[in-house]
Amino acid sequence: MSLLPRSGLFCASQQSCESGLDDESLTRFNMNSSASSGGSLQEADSTIVTQKEGDVKSYSIMTPAEKLSVCERRMQSLAEREEYDGCIKELVRCLALSRLVYGNEHFTVVEAQSRLAKAYLQYKGWPHQAEEHASQALEVMGSSQQGERVSYLKCCLSAHQTLGSATLFLGNLSKAESSFQEARAIMGDIVAQEAILDTDRLDTEYQISTNLAR
Structure with missing residues (x-):
């Protein structure tokens, strides 16, 4: 796939992608946005099932590493559905969480x-x-x-x-x-x-x- 910009996206508002990315949004998902994301993403927003059967965690109490895993899955799904604003928001979260988990030079x-x-x-x-x-x-x-x-x-x-x-x-x-x-x-x-x-x-x-x- 070419790295050149998609021609239909030049008029997109920069603010729409960068809004909502404050500190709070890096620690929890916007639950209202999950309504259009399908059942699997709704589940990912609110809970994650660990390997131990029945051990279910709310996103708000996950470790940064667990949150990073959720964000990466969301990013991939949004990209596949060509929901680019949402995809970029998740990529920003992935970058912030990666630094938190691994340090700046990993x-x-x-x-x-x-x-x-x-x-x-x-x-x-x-x-x-x-x-x-x-x-x-x-x-x-x-x-x-x-x-x-x-x-x-x-x-x-x-x-x-x-x-x-x-x-x-x-x-x-x-x-x-x-x-x-x-x-x-x-x-x-x-x-x-x-x-x-x-x-x-x-x-x-x-x-x-x-x-x-x-």
Whole structure:
């Protein structure tokens, strides 16, 4: 999927995605919003069943790690249903909770920030926010506790592609070119490890080459 902004989303209100993300909203879900989310999400909003049968927890008394798991499931479900405002709110929560659970320099935080950067650009067409979060992800990545090698490379690839697309959109051609060149080099490492499907490889290489030609 292309990292360029969706054309139908340029007029979306930035306030609609960033509202409701105060400290209180990071510790509980808006229960009213679950009415349109389906039964499974309604259950996730209010309760979570742990491995111990019958042990049911309210979201408000979950540990941060448990809340992070719920937010990640909600984020994925909202993205699949193309409910992008809600998806971005959950990505913001995931980033905040990841920092709380793992600390600022953990690879999980880098992944969360990279996903948020990509979503800002791809779902909302907000290059400034995408550039900020992609840059921060790459900065932390240099000092983070690296995860599994392939996961690390794919996260780094995504962040560079997002940063390249955002800076290209903003007219910073030299920075965009540098980011796409980095993405091309990382893609070579991923291919060398046979860690990507041919269709995904061709699509990603086409995106990088097309953007470098601009």
